[in-house]
Amino acid sequence: MTEEVLTSLLQQVEKPARYIGGEYNMQLKAQADLRFALCFPDVYEIGMSHLGSRILYHVLNGMEGVRCERCFAPWTDMERALKAAGEELFTLESRAPLKSFDIVGFSLLYEMCYSNVLTMLELARIPFLARERGEDCPLVIAGGPCAVNPEPIAAFFDAIVIGDGEEAEPELVNAYRAWKRAGESKAQLLERLAAIPGVYVPSFYEAEYGDSGFVGIRRLSEKAPEKVTRRILKNLDAAPFVGEQLVPHMQIVHDRVALEVMRGCTRGCRFCQAGYIYRPVRERSEETLLRQAEQLVACTGYDEISLLSLSTGDYSRLHALLPEIMDRMEKKRVSVALPSLRVDSLLKEELDKMQSIRKAGLTFAPEAGTQRMRDVINKNVTEEDLLRACSDAFESGWNGVKLYFMIGLPTETDEDVLGIAELAKKVSRLFYSLPKEKRGKGLRLTVSVSTFVPKPHTAFEWCAQDEPEEIRRKQRLLVGAMKGVRGGELHYHPSFLSVLEAAFSRGDRRLGDVLIRAHEKGCRFDSWSEHFKPDAWQEAFRECGLTVEEYAHRQRSLDEKLPWSHVDVVVTEEYLKKEYEKAMAAVTTKDCRQGCNGCFGRAYADYCGLA
Amino acid sequence: MRIIAALHEKGRAAYLSHLDMQRTLQRALRRADMPLMYSQGFNPHPLMAFAGALSTGYESEREWFDVRLDGEVAPAAFEARLNAVLPEGMAVSHAMEAPENLSTLTGHLAAARYTLWVRPEKTVSAAEVSSALQKLLQSEELMVQKRTKSGAMVPQNIRPQLYEARLTEGDGASFTLDVLGELTAGGGLRTEAFVNVLLDFLGSAGSFRCRREEMYFDDLPGLPCLGKGKHE
Numbered sequence: 070m071t072e073e074v075l076t077s078l079l080q081q082v083e084k085p086a087r088y089i090g091g092e093y094n095m096q097l098k099a100q101a102d103l104r105f106a107l108c109f110p111d112v113y114e115i116g117m118s119h120l121g122s123r124i125l126y127h128v129l130n131g132m133e134g135v136r137c138e139r140c141f142a143p144w145t146d147m148e149r150a151l152k153a154a155g156e157e158l159f160t161l162e163s164r165a166p167l168k169s170f171d172i173v174g175f176s177l178l179y180e181m182c183y184s185n186v187l188t189m190l191e192l193a194r195i196p197f198l199a200r201e202r203g204e205d206c207p208l209v210i211a212g213g214p215c216a217v218n219p220e221p222i223a224a225f226f227d228a229i230v231i232g233d234g235e236e237a238e239p240e241l242v243n244a245y246r247a248w249k250r251a252g253e254s255k256a257q258l259l260e261r262l263a264a265i266p267g268v269y270v271p272s273f274y275e276a277e278y279g280d281s282g283f284v285g286i287r288r289l290s291e292k293a294p295e296k297v298t299r300r301i302l303k304n305l306d307a308a309p310f311v312g313e314q315l316v317p318h319m320q321i322v323h324d325r326v327a328l329e330v331m332r333g334c335t336r337g338c339r340f341c342q343a344g345y346i347y348r349p350v351r352e353r354s355e356e357t358l359l360r361q362a363e364q365l366v367a368c369t370g371y372d373e374i375s376l377l378s379l380s381t382g383d384y385s386r387l388h389a390l391l392p393e394i395m396d397r398m399e400k401k402r403v404s405v406a407l408p409s410l411r412v413d414s415l416l417k418e419e420l421d422k423m424q425s426i427r428k429a430g431l432t433f434a435p436e437a438g439t440q441r442m443r444d445v446i447n448k449n450v451t452e453e454d455l456l457r458a459c460s461d462a463f464e465s466g467w468n469g470v471k472l473y474f475m476i477g478l479p480t481e482t483d484e485d486v487l488g489i490a491e492l493a494k495k496v497s498r499l500f501y502s503l504p505k506e507k508r509g510k511g512l513r514l515t516v517s518v519s520t521f522v523p524k525p526h527t528a529f530e531w532c533a534q535d536e537p538e539e540i541r542r543k544q545r546l547l548v549g550a551m552k553g554v555r556g557g558e559l560h561y562h563p564s565f566l567s568v569l570e571a572a573f574s575r576g577d578r579r580l581g582d583v584l585i586r587a588h589e590k591g592c593r594f595d596s597w598s599e600h601f602k603p604d605a606w607q608e609a610f611r612e613c614g615l616t617v618e619e620y621a622h623r624q625r626s627l628d629e630k631l632p633w634s635h636v637d638v639v640v641t642e643e644y645l646k647k648e649y650e651k652a653m654a655a656v657t658t659k660d661c662r663q664g665c666n667g668c669f670g671r672a673y674a675d676y677c678g679l680a
Numbered sequence: 681m682r683i684i685a686a687l688h689e690k691g692r693a694a695y696l697s698h699l700d701m702q703r704t705l706q707r708a709l710r711r712a713d714m715p716l717m718y719s720q721g722f723n724p725h726p727l728m729a730f731a732g733a734l735s736t737g738y739e740s741e742r743e744w745f746d747v748r749l750d751g752e753v754a755p756a757a758f759e760a761r762l763n764a765v766l767p768e769g770m771a772v773s774h775a776m777e778a779p780e781n782l783s784t785l786t787g788h789l790a791a792a793r794y795t796l797w798v799r800p801e802k803t804v805s806a807a808e809v810s811s812a813l814q815k816l817l818q819s820e821e822l823m824v825q826k827r828t829k830s831g832a833m834v835p836q837n838i839r840p841q842l843y844e845a846r847l848t849e850g851d852g853a854s855f856t857l858d859v860l861g862e863l864t865a866g867g868g869l870r871t872e873a874f875v876n877v878l879l880d881f882l883g884s885a886g887s888f889r890c891r892r893e894e895m896y897f898d899d900l901p902g903l904p905c906l907g908k909g910k911h912e
Contacts, residue, residue: 076889079695080737086700091692093708093767316707318693318700318767370707370765402718 070164074156081150086319087113088147090139090161093316094368096126097162101136103246105129106160106170106207108140110177110185111594116141117315118323120377121213122176125234127312132239134246138162138170142185143192145593145600151192158192167193172245173207174238175226177215180573181566181596183222186211187588190225197585199227199272204255208245212238216269217299217346218525218633221573221580223271227255228262230269231636232300232346233332235308237267263293267300274635276578282619283577285630296637301676305332305351310361316369325373325406326365330358330390334379335661335679337668338436339447339528339652340478343379345640346526348668349677350661355386355393362394366403374398375406382407383662408432431462434473438488444655445480447528447648452492459496460503468509470496476543477521477535479652486543489518490550497555512556518547520567524574525633526640528648533624534571540564565603566596572620577632580620582613641670681749682778683758684785684903686742689734690891693769698733704767705745711765714758715751731785731895732792732863735872739891744903746778746785776902788897791843791906792863794871795893799854800879800886806850812881813845813857824873838877841869863895 079085107126109116116122116139129137138160143151151158157166167173173195175186187197195209196202202209211222212230219229230237244265248258263270273293277284288295302308314326333350334343353361362374376394378384395405435455437443443450459470474489493516500512520540523532535543544561551559573580586609587602594600610617625631627646634642644667651658658666661679669677687705689696696704706726709716718724727748734740753761755775762772816822819839826836844860861869875888897903 077887080887085695085736086697089692089695091768093704093711093765095768316704316767318696318704320699320703367713368711370710372710402716402724 070156070159070166074154075164078147078150078154078156082144082146084144084319087141087144088161089318090164092318093370094313095162095315096130096137098130098136100134102134103136103172103242103249104165104170105135105137105242106140106167106173107137108167108173108175108186108189110142110175110182110189111596112144113141113317114319114321116176117317117321119176119178120311120327120329121234123311123314123327124309125174125176125238126315128235128239128309129242131309131312132242135242136162138165140167140189142182142189142594148188148192148593157194158189168195168207170207171249172242173209175209175211175213177211177213177222179596180215180221180570183573183584184588184592184595186222186225187584188593191588198224200224202227208258210241214343214346215574217342217636217638218574218576219269219271219636220276220578220632221576221584223274223578224581225584226271227259228268228270230267230300231297231638232267233302234300235302237265237300240265241268260290260292263290266298269297269636276632278577278579283630283632286632286635288635296635298637299346299639301349301639302332302351303676305329306353306357311365313368314365316371323375324371325375326362326369326371326403327375327377328358328362328365329353329377330381330384331378335383336380336449337447337648337658337661337666339445339648340436340475340521340524342524342527344527345645345668346638347379348640349679350383351678352385355390358390359394359397363397366398366401372402373404373406375408377408385662431467431469432471432473433458435492436473436475437478437485438474438490438492439485441655442478442481442485442488444657445652446478447652447657449657449660452495455492456495456499460499463500463503463508466509468500468511469513469515471515471517472496474516474518475521476518476547477540479521479529479532480655481535481543483543483546486546487550489516490547490554493551493554493557497557501555514554514557515560516551516554516557517560518544519562520564522567522571522574525631526636526638526645528645528652530575530631530645531625531627531629531649534568534621536618536622537564537568540567563598565606566601568617568621569595569603569606571622572617575632576620579613579615583609583615586612639673639676640668644668644670681752682746682782683749683753683755683775684744684746684778684782685755685758685762685772685775686744687730687740688771688773689740689743689769691739691769693767694737694739697736698730701734701743702728702730704770708762708766708770709747712761714747714753714761715749717748717750729784729786731789731897734892735890737890739889741891741893742774742895743892744785744895744897746782779901782900785897785900786865788900788903789864789895790862790898791860791896792868793893793896794857794859794861795848795891796857796859796871796875796888797854797890798857798875798879798886798888800882800884802884803852804850804855804882804884805852806847806855808882809850809855809857809878810847812878813847816878816881817842817845822874822877824870824877826870826873836873838869838873841867842874843869845874 140160210228211226212234216229216231244261259270262268273290275287331352333347335350436448523529590605716726731744758775821837822839825833841862848858849856879886896906
């Protein structure tokens, strides 16, 4: 792309900084025999906040002869400008068209960005369907948490990496190079890829449908495994991290150093897909974390560092790490953020210390309003835990607290819904019962209520999602109940987006056509309310002879074949069934740090250090 | 101590907003391990300020800024350490120790010189541009519409803020201008408005690029100065 064309494009968009690259620590190797375009199907501010993409950028650029560049979904103004100018989608580093890359890889973080994948392929002039792409097209691949049910997007990708990418991606890149050197056909490349553990090549499988919908998946080639097993990085401590983290010019969503303290979570919340698909828990050592923290702060100049994981309060050496890291960071005027603390792991001392550096809101996620409901979802926190944590926080001077809940959970009754307001009321009373000199000024209690979306590979993968009518009724119930809560503010969302999310997270291959139709009807940036077109989505389903309701609101039976059953995330199906049954009986399962619950079955038991 | 220096912003860096630029320079100062001084309060930030804000999309040869340091750093070392950690398209130069009595750079700001590359939609000869400039400079009033904070459009005369404008190059398809205008804490010449007036006069639409070449200050030894009374 010429300087002049770029200038003209940039002059037409609201936020040109999204498209310029040139950030500190950007990599642009002069010599490369393999070029990899790392794509993120959302805007720059969101994509740049994704830790996984940052790790892959570092890993791939660390490989000799490999040049990895970035590309994000262009906002609608840039999409228009590109189309009007007849220009193709380009990468930030060298401004080369996506189509000129050897491999184009997408990170799939949530289902509602699938439509943007199509927008990006269209702007790159790469055919949507893998089977329609010739030998001259780049290899188009994907990875990320959505890959655990790859079926709705199977038609668009040549290969999909399931699980941790740190080792699988370099293996894939090397297989590509070997294939290139051998001068073989694309079909042979796919065979090479299918041989890599964790790599799913959709074209080697065929889905079968009966009168009632999906009935099973058939393997078409001996070269592909019967089941694709999720890749698991065994040693996180020795694994590559983000290295020289890029420093964006414009403000991004998570604009700070991200230090991954551990991967995986031992709590076993039954609704939480991340809790299942990132098992087992793997920790980094204190020494490694302190070293990486210093390195990252020095090479970025950031003044904030976030200790990242699914549940940082559970990090086994937290009591030792926190004072040390806070002490070291304070000297450099860097504040430390703990984004995912659990109410039962909070530490008053640390709160006091955090408050002295920088004041930010505190967030707790009780997820449900009654103890019964929390037992069903295995969120093993009690009301007492929450109130104690809030009381500690208030006495340390915090006056902003955010509480996260879900409605529409399996077995939920109106009593459970109203329990959310009851809990909020108790937190509010607690704040105002403290003597004025012991608390902050006015309480800002945000109660954020989202709609439960059943996810594949969880104990609730068979469950029906509540219908929108029912969700709206429950929301209204809550609005009424929240009225008397002093300092309280209720946030909830229109529900059709979660219906769509439910459909795509547990969808089958037939949804690929729905996606193409929706794209043609202008669907993109669906999670941005100003662009969400619910009617267009409904139409797209209808035109394909499908209904979104069938996918979202149908209760599956436990012996039904599920579209993602050929993906083995290592947590066994038997274990999930057991968890489902315990959920229905409101029986909890203990944290696996307190003893193994046997979720991996025999074949992979040695993968987990806790077993 | 307090250091004054100029930041050069070219190429991709032109597309940063003023806030992006502040953030980027602050982080670079931290990477360079400068002994920064911080503001008080809940969100302490380094005591650093640009003399003026630069429009997004504009390049600048020298954006002057000052920064307070809690310790001594020789100006040459300041430049070298900062330049080692600045992103592509940015560099510092002209570092010097600030005078003791300086309050803000912005308070001394007086004028700025710009290069404007204009691409009219229809062909305009160099002679036509020159004569248009002459006419514009001769008129007492150059009225434009200005959007106020509340969003309303009000007429504004930009002639008092326009000091000099001359053609340096022109080949029909595009032309280059050298423009000097007011730039103070309260505002100054809006180059965009001036280009629009000129294009209107030439009877063409068009686009332009801009680079700030220099900023001028009053009563600040060591910094560029236009000389007293020149534009009053």
